[in-house]
Amino acid sequence: MTTKRKANSSLETPEFKRGTTTSVKDVQKLGMEIENEAKYNNFTILIDQLEKIISKLKFKKDANLESEGRKIVSILFKNFKILFGEGKLKKTKNQDEETKIVINWIITKNDRFKGILLELLESKLSYETSLQLDALDTLLNILRIEASYTKVFPTKTYQSIVKVLLNGQNGVILPDGLSNSFVLLEFIESFFVKYWDLQFYFFSNLPNILKEWKSSLAPDKLQLIYANFITIIRNKLLFDTNEEELKSKSTWISQTYLSSIYKFNLFKSQFQKSITTILSYPLTISQYKTTLLILHKRVIPFMSQPQGLMDFLTDLYNLQEQNEDSSEWEDANEELDHSMIPILTLNSLYELMKNHNLEYPDFYTKLYSLLDSNLLYTKYRSRFFRLVDLFLSSTHLSSNLVASFIKKLARLALTASASGVVMIIPFIYNLLKRHPTCMIMLHNTNIESINDPYNNLESNPMNTNAINSSLWELETLMNHYHPNIATLAKIFKEPFKKPNYNLEDFLDWSYIKLLETEQSRKYKVQTTALEFEEFNSALNVKHGSANDDEDEVSKNILLESWCM
Structure with a gap:
């Protein structure tokens, strides 16, 4: 192994040692050489170059660097995929010591490559790049490769992806409480809404992660995490209590390795823990509003015990009363936003009262208090009147x-x-x-x-x-x-x-x-009354004629009336 590394060191030309940007042709050449076992050190060269490209793109826009980075990602993924197929990323008892050293070295490089891709997803570059979307595609394709050789869903790799998507630096909180992260939106549109296994394992270890974040991160960071989370789950999940119907849903990984994704109680339990944990985060008023708009249709039906939301909903239903004796509102809009929260809570409260035996004392007293002058000027009045008619x-x-x-x-x-x-x-x-x-x-x-x-x-x-x-x-x-x-x-x-x-x-x-x-x-x-007398002009009224001794008299009656 030592001999091989010495041989490979000749590849590290002065150009690479100085950190000078390489061309796409250089990258392609290094990628082709990796097929030779003696050139495995090219992995190190390409990974180092990818790190340099990412660090530069954080500060300036460069289309050539981005193109080179995309090529490196493609080449590295292709070669690691080949090594997976050859069994060179898997340890066995029958391997000799030298082979184990080589495999450990390749595994280390593969882990480093995945780490760089995860960092790329999490980092905010100087502009929205296709390189980051390539990183997302590559990581999810790595999931497929790992599953095909381990024969189980690679939960560790997937949870790493979920963590950087939720706690990433891309995107900001929009006025409606959602996130505009382009990487997250691509994940939702191209993967999450289509594949049941990605939805199932999204929640499998999430409660523990959310609890850890709650105890260690600042409130503004927690609000951004929640914005990313609610942006994901606002789309209807593929979950169905009919097992045959659920098995007909598409999966990202082959169903041969996915026996546990059809355990309904397990999914509902993890979903319940995730929801109750993240709803304890310090949220903005706009995030409360967005949550309440979807809670009764997108959340409650998938929980194992929806009664766990009783305290959350009753607190929000009484929000206006809790703030009446506190400091005055900063402006009228803030007061109006707060007054809308109890109205939006009604849908979910009704769902719990109807199907889950929630008893709310003085419900009609609180409902009556919601009738105020602001109600008829809000965009949620239709929703409110539908429910009051029902109650x-x-x-x-x-x-x-x-x-x-x-x-x-x-x-x-x-x-x-x-x-x-x-x-x-x-x-x-x-x-x-x-x-x-x-x-x-x-x-x-x-x-x-x-x-x-x-x-x-x-x-x-x-x-x-x-x-x-x-x-x-x-x-x-x-x-x-x-x-x-x-x-x-x-x-x-x-x-x-x-x-x-x-x-x-x-x-x-x-x-x-x-x-x-x-x-x-x-x-x-259909007919309209019209003046029957014809006039030659609208404003000027002429008296006399050209033959008269007196000068022609012109009177503009309407204009004189309006003269200042």
């Missing part, structure tokens, strides 16, 4: 409770936008049809005072005294400035023979849609 659908609810919701919504309609009022009117109509005991509010003859008995400041809907009030707000809406709303509100003057409104027809209305409706309206009278 108030039971005919066994107290009439005092339902009356409070009806009265509160009617009061909010007085100051809401036109598109918001369009939702409230059919919503109230449906509630009155569903709960006939509240009909008295339309025409309450028992009111003796001109003061409204409804207590708008009462937080408990059972104690607002709304049932003894009247819906005078609806009478006001009949004189709304927008004719469509005024016409819609007059439905309360008619007998309640109309079937329930389909709320979906009203939930997505906006000012633009209202204007488009008016613009496309067809009127019965």
Whole structure:
């Protein structure tokens, strides 16, 4: 072995020793020579050169260096693949001492090559390079090679890839709480969403890694890790409780080596631990919002015990109350962002209450408190009204409770936008049809005072005294400035023979849609009244003629009227 290394040292020309950038032709020549066992030291030369290229690309953009780096990665992968096939990266008992030394040396170089590729994925270069995408492809292809010779999924190598993707320096947190890392997005689009085994083993050892990061990294770094994580899982997983259906899903590694990926309980358990651990990270408001938007569809169905999210969801549902007595909001937008969190929590809470026996005390009291003036100006109002309609659908609810919701919504309609009022009117109509005991509010003859008995400041809907009030707000809406709303509100003057409104027809209305409706309206009278008298000019009125002794008099009546 010593003799071979001396022979190979002749390859280290002064050009390489000085660290001068090589050409693609030099790289190709070194790659071809590696096929000769006496030229194995070319591995060292090429790996050293790749490290130098990466260090230079961190500070400046260089297309030639990038092209050379891509060529080196391709050549090294090709030659290591050949050595894998020849069994020169695998130790056996029958090998002599000299062969073991050679194999150990090759394994060391292969590990160093993988380490450089992992560093390349994790590092932020001076620009987004194809070299980093090549590194991702190469590492995942190495997974296939290792699996074909070890006959098991190479979890250690894959977990190293997962770690650098989640804790990489590429990308920043976007306003919606997600990550824009181009390497991560390529991994998701080309690999993660397509192959079930990559999804299964993604979570296999992740809980321990996440716990380690939580105790050692700063909050801003943890937020970036979470941004990368939520960007990955926001796409629906391939998991299916039907084993035959799951076995039909594509896998990156041959299914011959993947017996454990069809253990449903194991996957759900690891997924549960990963979710509960990472949700304990310090997140931004935008990340909470993004999480809650997908939690009930992308997370809860894949957990072994969704009840583990009860504390997380109830804390977020009470977030607004927790901050009312604290310091004032820095601005109106921050207050609005915080007020949206409990609304977005409703979907997941409903899922837990419906399917997992969650008991939430004073649920309707909290739901009632979410009805405020900001609600009708948010983009999540449609989602909220769908759920409230569901929560108030039971005919066994107290009439005092339902009356409070009806009265509160009617009061909010007085100051809401036109598109918001369009939702409230059919919503109230449906509630009155569903709960006939509240009909008295339309025409309450028992009111003796001109003061409204409804207590708008009462937080408990059972104690607002709304049932003894009247819906005078609806009478006001009949004189709304927008004719469509005024016409819609007059439905309360008619007998309640109309079937329930389909709320979906009203939930997505906006000012633009209202204007488009008016613009496309067809009127019965198609003709328009016109002036019957003809004039030669629009503004100038001439008196007299050219034959008159007096000069022609010209009066611009309209212009004189507007003269300053």
